[in-house]
Amino acid sequence: MLGKVIASDQGPSVFEFSFVVNELVKKNQFVTVNSKNGLILGRVTNVFKTNKYFESIGAVQEISKNKMDLAFPTKDWEYTVAKVKCLGAFTDKSFIRVTYPPSPGEGVSNIDTKLLGNFLGIDKEGLDIGTILNYDLKSKLNLTSMFQKHLAILAMSGSGKSYGCSVILEELLNRRNGKIGIILIDNHGEYTGFKKDSKYGSKVKLIDAKDMKFSTENVSPGMFRAIMPMMSHAQVRDLGKVLHKLKQIKKSFSMDDLIEAVLESDTQDMVKEALVGWLNSINRMNIFSTSNYPNDSELIKQGELTILDLSKILDLKKKQTIVSLISRKLFNLRRKEQISPYVEIIEEAHNFCPSGDAQDNAISRGIIETLAREGRKFHASLCLISQRPVKLSTTALSQCNTQIIMRITNPSDLNHIRESAEAISSEELESISSLGVGEALVIGEAAKYPFFFKFRKRESIETHSKNIEEYADFYESKSSLASADDF
Numbered sequence: 001m002l003g004k005v006i007a008s009d010q011g012p013s014v015f016e017f018s019f020v021v022n023e024l025v026k027k028n029q030f031v032t033v034n035s036k037n038g039l040i041l042g043r044v045t046n047v048f049k050t051n052k053y054f055e056s057i058g059a060v061q062e063i064s065k066n067k068m069d070l071a072f073p074t075k076d077w078e079y080t081v082a083k084v085k086c087l088g089a090f091t092d093k094s095f096i097r098v099t100y101p102p103s104p105g106e107g108v109s110n111i112d113t114k115l116l117g118n119f120l121g122i123d124k125e126g127l128d129i130g131t132i133l134n135y136d137l138k139s140k141l142n143l144t145s146m147f148q149k150h151l152a153i154l155a156m157s158g159s160g161k162s163y164g165c166s167v168i169l170e171e172l173l174n175r176r177n178g179k180i181g182i183i184l185i186d187n188h189g190e191y192t193g194f195k196k197d198s199k200y201g202s203k204v205k206l207i208d209a210k211d212m213k214f215s216t217e218n219v220s221p222g223m224f225r226a227i228m229p230m231m232s233h234a235q236v237r238d239l240g241k242v243l244h245k246l247k248q249i250k251k252s253f254s255m256d257d258l259i260e261a262v263l264e265s266d267t268q269d270m271v272k273e274a275l276v277g278w279l280n281s282i283n284r285m286n287i288f289s290t291s292n293y294p295n296d297s298e299l300i301k302q303g304e305l306t307i308l309d310l311s312k313i314l315d316l317k318k319k320q321t322i323v324s325l326i327s328r329k330l331f332n333l334r335r336k337e338q339i340s341p342y343v344e345i346i347e348e349a350h351n352f353c354p355s356g357d358a359q360d361n362a363i364s365r366g367i368i369e370t371l372a373r374e375g376r377k378f379h380a381s382l383c384l385i386s387q388r389p390v391k392l393s394t395t396a397l398s399q400c401n402t403q404i405i406m407r408i409t410n411p412s413d414l415n416h417i418r419e420s421a422e423a424i425s426s427e428e429l430e431s432i433s434s435l436g437v438g439e440a441l442v443i444g445e446a447a448k449y450p451f452f453f454k455f456r457k458r459e460s461i462e463t464h465s466k467n468i469e470e471y472a473d474f475y476e477s478k479s480s481l482a483s484a485d486d487f
């Protein structure tokens with residue numbers, strides 16, 4: 001038994017109670033106590049100490065002045081008290097609201113792990129991503145509730161988002177049934193180690209975004225406008241006509257062919273000049289060609305992972321264009337059932353689907369918001385990862401029905417989460433700022449009740465990124481080689 005319910009000014013009530021602690025009790029721990037309702041389930045919201053000796057300022061001063069604390073057994077009066085919020089009560093058949101408080105003096109126990117598993121919606125066949133904090137219970141999340149709609153992983157830098165995402169990837173790749181395709185937009189090339197991994201490498205395709213090509217004939221006039229938002233409607237309309245004509249003559253064509261066709265068309269000279277200007281700058285991005293690389297059939301495979309490594313591209317606009325094109329393509333293929341259900345994981349999602357000032361210019365925002373709103377009808381889900389939730393489009397974030405939240409201390413990000421996740425309580429929000437690396441809160445569809453867990457150790461190779469010390473040594477060894485050559 002953990003302790004006994006005490007009578008205080010605030011309770012026990014149907015909302016909360018406190019108990020005096022015999023054994024170690026931790027914040028956020030689940031406890032049970034009997035009442036007329038059945039077995040009440042509660043969560044520890046705070047743990048604090050009291051000592052009657054030290055309650056009055058005068059007495060504290062007297063005691064220490066006269067060195068009475070040495071003579072009196074003041075320590076014997078120290079108690080640890082845990083405050084508990086009532087979540088509901090188990091009856092024979094169901095889980096109900098608490099309508100009778102527990103009695104003072106009633107024994108408080110730790111929750112039985114089986115009961116806890118049922119309460120939280122743990123699925124034995126689910127993704128084994130870690131362990132529930134303070135319990136010997138795996139936090140296995142149901143695949144459908146996690147990916148039927150969308151998922152967000154939010155936390156400040158260095159809290160373990162990418163590590164946690166790698167654990168989720170391992171679980172998806174290990175599945176025997178319910179296998180989905182995975183595409184990962186890897187902004188920093190952090191996941192490329194998966195390709196070299198002895199267990200997972202065979203199920204991984206790595207695409208270097210700088211080699212990627214999209215066939216020009218598949219780009220709609222609307223897409224050209226998304227890349228060059230300054231194009232006027234008249235220019236887009238005329239470009240549409242040229243594209244239409246060109247498609248009738250040629251099966252495939254390059255940007256140069258398209259520019260040529262614009263020049264030869266009967267479009268007004270002013271429009272022509274502007275269009276050629278826009279098309280030239282799009283051409284300089286060097287992502288459109290006469291054919292696709294890789295082929296559409298190579299882009300995503302059921303039960304496998306495709307990593308799109310964007311690390312060699314510096315220009316954000318180009319990155320967004322590639323993400324936009326690939327996301328549109330996959331969503332279209334999925335709508336036609338030409339590829340398996342899939343999840344698109346976007347690291348640094350605030351760069352691709354931003355809110356605020358950046359939103360109007362973000363080429364990829366439109367398709368990501370479309371996926372957020374309509375993807376689930378076609379079993380195309382999103383997993384948005386971000387260290388700046390406040391900068392992430394609210395349209396997209398509000399469609400993420402499961403959120404995994406790790407350490408966040410920035411008040412504006414915390415506020416944003418409070419607003420976007422209705423299920424989150426102020427105590428949980430408070431705990432987010434003190435989470436350790438790898439620890440997380442899961443709320444929403446995948447957890448019947450929000451709970452804290454720690455991601456398990458990953459099995460796959462972690463892509464090692466050099467720290468500043470290693471880079472400095474690397475630079476030094478390179479420059480000493482260079483100076484030796486000078487001799």
Ligand SMILES: Nc1ncnc2c1ncn2[C@@H]1O[C@H](COP(=O)(O)OP(=O)(O)O)[C@@H](O)[C@H]1O
Binds near residue numbers: 455
């Ligand atoms: N669950 C975990 N167990 C052990 N180490 C972890 C865990 N999560 C993260 N780390 C370590 O913490 C560091 C930061 O993790 P990372 O996933 O890169 O953070 P983020 O993506 O949030 O910036 C890495 O060195 C990683 O190895």
Ligand SMILES: [Mg+2]
Binds near residue numbers: 161162163
């Ligand atoms: Mg990361």
